[in-house]
Amino acid sequence: MDDKLKIGIVGATGLVGQTAIEVLNERSPENCEFSAYATERIKGRMIAINESVIHVETYPSKPPDLDYALFCAPNEVAKTLVPEWRNAGIRIIDNSSVFRLDAAVPLVVPEVNSSDISDASGLIANPNCSTIQLAVVLEPLHKAFGIKRVSVATYQSVSGAGAEAVEQWENEIAGETVSKSPFPRPIHANVIPQIGEFNESGFTSEEAKLMKELKKILHLDNIPISATAVRVPVRTGHSEAVEVSLNGKPDLKEVSRCFTNKEGLVVSAPGEYHTPLEIAGSNEVFISRIREHPDEKGTFLFWVVADNLRKGAATNAVQIMEKWIVSGE
Numbered sequence: 001m002d003d004k005l006k007i008g009i010v011g012a013t014g015l016v017g018q019t020a021i022e023v024l025n026e027r028s029p030e031n032c033e034f035s036a037y038a039t040e041r042i043k044g045r046m047i048a049i050n051e052s053v054i055h056v057e058t059y060p061s062k063p064p065d066l067d068y069a070l071f072c073a074p075n076e077v078a079k080t081l082v083p084e085w086r087n088a089g090i091r092i093i094d095n096s097s098v099f100r101l102d103a104a105v106p107l108v109v110p111e112v113n114s115s116d117i118s119d120a121s122g123l124i125a126n127p128n129c130s131t132i133q134l135a136v137v138l139e140p141l142h143k144a145f146g147i148k149r150v151s152v153a154t155y156q157s158v159s160g161a162g163a164e165a166v167e168q169w170e171n172e173i174a175g176e177t178v179s180k181s182p183f184p185r186p187i188h189a190n191v192i193p194q195i196g197e198f199n200e201s202g203f204t205s206e207e208a209k210l211m212k213e214l215k216k217i218l219h220l221d222n223i224p225i226s227a228t229a230v231r232v233p234v235r236t237g238h239s240e241a242v243e244v245s246l247n248g249k250p251d252l253k254e255v256s257r258c259f260t261n262k263e264g265l266v267v268s269a270p271g272e273y274h275t276p277l278e279i280a281g282s283n284e285v286f287i288s289r290i291r292e293h294p295d296e297k298g299t300f301l302f303w304v305v306a307d308n309l310r311k312g313a314a315t316n317a318v319q320i321m322e323k324w325i326v327s328g329e
Contacts, residue, residue, distance in 0.1 A: 004033045005325065008066045008090075010081065011073030012036035012056055013045060015163050016095055019314035020070055021049050023283070027318065035064060063088035068324070070317050071095055086122040091324060093124050093317045100125040100213055107216050110319040111264040112139040117324050124320055128206070129312030130154045130229065130238050131213040136265055136285045136311075137304050138244065140258040142218055146247035148298075150225045152210070155232045155239040156195060157276060158187060160308045169233060183231065192231040204229055237276025238312060240304040249298030256290055264311070274305050282307055283315045 007029075011017040017038070024034070025048070034049045036056045045056040059077070063085045071078055071094040078096035086092055099105045106116040107125045112135045117124065127135070134152060141147060158169045165182045172178075172188035185192050196205030203211075206229040215221055232239075246255070259267045268274060268288035279286050285306045293299035306312055 004031050005029075005068065006033050006035070006066045007321070008035040008037060008064060008069040009049075010037045010059070010069055010071045011077065011095075012047060013038040013042045014072055015159055015166070015309055016313045017070075017072035019309040020072055020318060021047060023310065023314050023318045024049060027322075029322070035066065063090060066090045068093070068321055070321065072314070072317075082123065089122070091120075091122055091124075091321075093126055093320050093324075095126040095313055095317055097128065097209060099123060100127060100209070101216065107213060108320050109135045109139075109217055109316060110323050111136050111262070113217055113219075114323050117320070117327055120324070124324065126313065126317045126320065127213050127217060128209045129160055129306075129308040130156060130206070130240065131210050131217070132312050132316050133238065133285045133304055133306035134210070134240055134242065135214060135217045136262070137242065137259070137287055137302070138214070138218060140262050141244060141246060141255065142220065144254075144258045145250055147218075147220065147223050148245040148247055149223060150214070150245075151243045152226070153228045153230065153241045154206075154210070155191075155230050155234075155241075156206075157232065157234040157236050157238055157308055159236050160238060160312070161195075161231070166235065169235070187231060187233050189233060191233070193228065195229040195231055203227070234276050236280045236307055236309060237305060238308040239276055241301070242304055243293070243299065243301050245296065245299040247298075252290070252292045252300070255292075255300050259287060259290070273303055276305055276307075279305055280307055281310070283310050285311055 036047050037059050038056050040058050068091045075096045075098050078098045100107050105123050105125050106120050107127050108116055109132050158165045161182055168181050169187050207227040210227045211225045264284055266284045266286045273288035274286040287304050289303040291301050
């Protein structure tokens with residue numbers, strides 16, 4: 001009897017899909033059989049995964065025989081396929097933004113709210129990349145003291161906008177003319193304070209995602225959260241400048257102690273810090289420059305960096321699947 005877990009990677013040829021395969025190869029899950037899916041124009045590509053070589057297939061007309069599926073596909077694909085595959089009994093971790101704010105769908109960062117996996121009914125949403133790394137840092141502070149307010153400015157790499165965005169950035173560096181860009185302004189040697197479309201309040205869709213998703217993950221509906229999201233000319237790695245006000249007005253030593261031995265979090269020594277270039281390819285979240293506000297007791301500032309394709313997407317999704325498998329839910 002074949003008792004192998006059957007796992008599919010949907011959108012296997014995109015940046016996140018390729019990274020998910022890298023992560024799976026590194027973690028070498030046992031007793032698993034893999035399938036890979038992509039659009040018609042990519043079919044036939046070969047992928048090495050977990051000591052096997054498999055063909056990339058086109059999206060099937062009906063749900064395949066799978067136990068789990070990692071969806072790394074665009075929103076339009078997820079909207080169609082996720083409900084169909086879920087109804088067929090496949091457990092799905094979806095990286096799109098389609099289901100993240102659905103009250104019936106858990107939004108999970110394993111180091112933060114893995115207990116929410118028990119509430120899953122065939123579908124778990126993978127949060128936005130910038131949300132994931134911030135949630136890992138805020139959770140121990142919330143647990144120890146309670147959070148009064150959060151303000152964050154993100155500095156997000158071009159790979160967060162997909163393979164076409166990386167190609168656009170490289171073309172600009174090379175001085176090549178491109179007819180259509182995924183960015184509203186040139187990105188080479190520039191920073192763009194717009195990720196997504198503006199809403200009626202002047203916030204972008206990326207900023208709205210971060211603010212709403214954090215509240216759902218941390219189960220904090222009433223705390224004020226504000227965000228400014230900026231695209232920067234960096235290939236991989238999102239950075240965040242964070243300011244958080246805490247209850248009880250703890251001192252710097254008490255706050256720093258919260259981050260010690262926190263799963264998935266690397267703390268820099270005083271005077272040291274990490275940059276996107278240095279942490280690319282890592283699965284952890286990195287925090288540095290922890291300091292107290294000079295004029296507000298109980299308010300602290302810090303710098304947070306993570307690989308957006310790994311912890312910000314693929315690694316987090318694989319971690320969710322691993323915990324889901326272990327839980328037996």
